[in-house]
Amino acid sequence: MKETLSGRCMCGAVSWSSTDTITRRLSCHCIDCQKATSSPFTTFVGLPPKSVEWTGDINHFESSPGSQRGFCPKCGTRLYFRSDKWPGEIHIHAATLDDSAGYIPDAHVVMESAVPWLKLADDIQKHHSFQADPANSDKE
Amino acid sequence: MAQTLSGHCMCGAIGFSAVGAPLWSAHCHCQSCRRTTGSPMTSFLGMKRDAVTWTGRRTVRESSPGVFRGFCEKCGTPLSYESHRWPTETHLYAATLDQPQDYVPQAHVFWSEHLPWMTITDELPKYNGGSPEVS
Numbered sequence: 001m002k003e004t005l006s007g008r009c010m011c012g013a014v015s016w017s018s019t020d021t022i023t024r025r026l027s028c029h030c031i032d033c034q035k036a037t038s039s040p041f042t043t044f045v046g047l048p049p050k051s052v053e054w055t056g057d058i059n060h061f062e063s064s065p066g067s068q069r070g071f072c073p074k075c076g077t078r079l080y081f082r083s084d085k086w087p088g089e090i091h092i093h094a095a096t097l098d099d100s101a102g103y104i105p106d107a108h109v110v111m112e113s114a115v116p117w118l119k120l121a122d123d124i125q126k127h128h129s130f131q132a133d134p135a136n137s138d139k140e
Numbered sequence: 141m142a143q144t145l146s147g148h149c150m151c152g153a154i155g156f157s158a159v160g161a162p163l164w165s166a167h168c169h170c171q172s173c174r175r176t177t178g179s180p181m182t183s184f185l186g187m188k189r190d191a192v193t194w195t196g197r198r199t200v201r202e203s204s205p206g207v208f209r210g211f212c213e214k215c216g217t218p219l220s221y222e223s224h225r226w227p228t229e230t231h232l233y234a235a236t237l238d239q240p241q242d243y244v245p246q247a248h249v250f251w252s253e254h255l256p257w258m259t260i261t262d263e264l265p266k267y268n269g270g271s272p273e274v275s
Contacts, residue, residue: 010175010203027180034240035150038218038233039179061215063150071216075201076209078178078216093178100174104257115235117243118167118183121261 005045007096009077013056016079016092020051023089025103026131027124030110036069037078037093040115043105044081044091052090107131145187147236149217154196156219156232158187163229165243169258170250176209177218180255183234183245184221192230 001021008015024046033042059073066084071077081091094103108114108126145162148155162185173182198210198219206224211217221231234243245264248254252268 010172011201032150034235036215036217037177037179037182038235039177039182040235042177042179059213059216061151063215069150069216071211073213075176075203076199076211076213076216076218077176078218095174095178095180100171101256115243116241117245119260119262120258122257122259124257 005047006098007092007100008098009056009072009075009079009096011072011075011077013074014054014058014072014077014079015056016052016054016096018047018051018053020048022046023048024091024107024131025094025105026091026107026109027105028109029112029114031113032063032067033081033110034113034115036063036081040118041108042078043094043103045094045097045103046089046091048088049082049090052092145185145232146238147232148238149196149212149215149219149236151212151215151217153214154194154198154212154217154219156192156194156236158192158230158232160188160191162186163188164247165234165245166247166249167245167264168249169252169254171253172203172207173221173250174253174255176203176211177233180258182218183243184231185234185243186226186229186231189222189228189230192232 006017027043029041058070060068063069068082070079146157165185199213200210203209208222210220248266251266
């Protein structure tokens with residue numbers, strides 16, 4: 001289902017919008033996401049990269065070979081994760097959504113590295129490692 | 141927790157060390173912290189500002205009047221929160237610590253702004269604003 005989504009960084013210098021279908025709704029607990037966001041875990045909106053329209057300047061930091069994590073150079077807001085491993089998706093940080101309260105993730109991934117001091121008790125499915133590729137997600 | 145804490149940003153350009161025990165530790169659910177970290181919540185520890193030593197230079201932006209948020213301009217890692225409201229404190233992010241597993245949260249603050257899907261069953265107090273330890 002196609003959805004109209006929009007978001008922005010904290011200072012408003014960068015904004016984005018998309019009218020395509022969400023590919024994934026996941027919360028990631030991997031160490032890199034913890035370090036990139038300075039937070040115990042983070043939540044993403046997966047979208048086809050071509051569907052996302054950006055305005056404003058973004059600093060694209062290569063956090064590991066083939067992976068980029070964008071942020072606003074003015075306010076530092078973490079904006080997106082992209083990896084050569086998933087070329088058909090860009091993962092935008094859900095906290096940048098204009099309606100972040102209206103977005104509900106459907107999976108926790110990389111729970112093997114979840115911090116021990118946060119007791120999440122939601123009923124969202126939890127995966128020890130990464131979720132299957134969206135193309136194969138019905139096989140999981 | 142250890143009496144000397146240390147941590148760094150993702151690329152290593154900026155590091156910190158902090159002497160002494162944290163003044164308080166709390167999860168923050170406010171929208172500003174969520175947006176700046178790009179995450180559903182974040183976790184802080186409060187340190188005495190003069191006990192924190194930095195290597196490398198933070199980029200600091202005044203996100204609202206009297207509130208200053210520091211980050212690394214190279215990799216974007218959020219690093220600090222400082223406010224005129226707590227002039228002797230620097231708030232550090234637990235996830236930036238070299239030993240984040242030692243973090244011991246004491247409360248949830250700005251629970252009034254928490255995301256609707258976030259269900260947490262710990263025994264920690266949930267304050268709708270800043271906790272007594274923070275205010």
